[in-house]
Amino acid sequence: xxxxxxxxxxxxxxxxxxxxxxxxxxxxxxxxxxxxxxxxxxxxxxxxxxxxxxxxxxxxxxxxxxxxxxxxxxxxxxxxxxxxxxxxxxxxxxxxxxxxxxxxxxxxxxxxxxxxxxxxxxxxxxxxxxxxxxxxxxxxxxxxxxxxxxxxxxxxxxxxxxxxxxxxxxxxxxxxxxxxxxxxxxxxxxxxxxxxxxxxxxxxxxxxxxxxxxxxxxxxxx
Numbered sequence: 058x059x060x061x062x063x064x065x066x067x068x069x070x071x072x073x074x075x076x077x078x079x080x081x082x083x084x085x086x087x088x089x090x091x092x093x094x095x096x097x098x099x100x101x102x103x104x105x106x107x108x109x110x111x112x113x114x115x116x117x118x119x120x121x122x123x124x125x126x127x128x129x130x131x132x133x134x135x136x137x138x139x140x141x142x143x144x145x146x147x148x149x150x151x152x153x154x155x156x157x158x159x160x161x162x163x164x165x166x167x168x169x170x171x172x173x174x175x176x177x178x179x180x181x182x183x184x185x186x187x188x189x190x191x192x193x194x195x196x197x198x199x200x201x202x203x204x205x206x207x208x209x210x211x212x213x214x215x216x217x218x219x220x221x222x223x224x225x226x227x228x229x230x231x232x233x234x235x236x237x238x239x240x241x242x243x244x245x246x247x248x249x250x251x252x253x254x255x256x257x258x259x260x261x262x263x264x265x266x267x268x269x270x271x272x273x274x275x276x277x278x279x
Contacts, residue, residue: 060084062101064091066110077160091118099233103171108135116145123149126219130170184266210253217277226274
């Protein structure tokens, strides 16, 4: 099931859109501001983002989301119809829909974005690994065997894959996967990375898939 992160502060519109999308078979997480975006973004397949929000506006939130994960599609919603506003939104977002809109049009635009990003990112070839992102199936092409991960290993590796080519600090990884603040000296992350490397690396003693960036953190790059 596709999970939508929907950010809209107007209660009537938010309830109407959320209910309609749920009736169409989507799972919807509806937030009324951008304060809790970091808590829910990792489980989202697509973001619907209103421009006018309390605190940070939609443009600022959208840019932050794209900076952290360029592979997640964002659909902007706004009552602003000026060309300048649309250009500003499309500078980072993948589509821009003005209010008022028909729910069928919103659903159609969502499907277009999901198909576009699924085609682009459904399969990742990473060294000796073939990763099917839709169902997170990992195949070792050298042995033609599937690599099975535990729950936390899955979430950890998926976090790396959604932030390809980015150097991630221990704090970012721990907070992104465990949802808690990292405590200096905690070995939990290091242990999970060691076990993950034992499953996905050709030589866990000399890892090349999950790189250690000394003094900073880790990186997975294509």
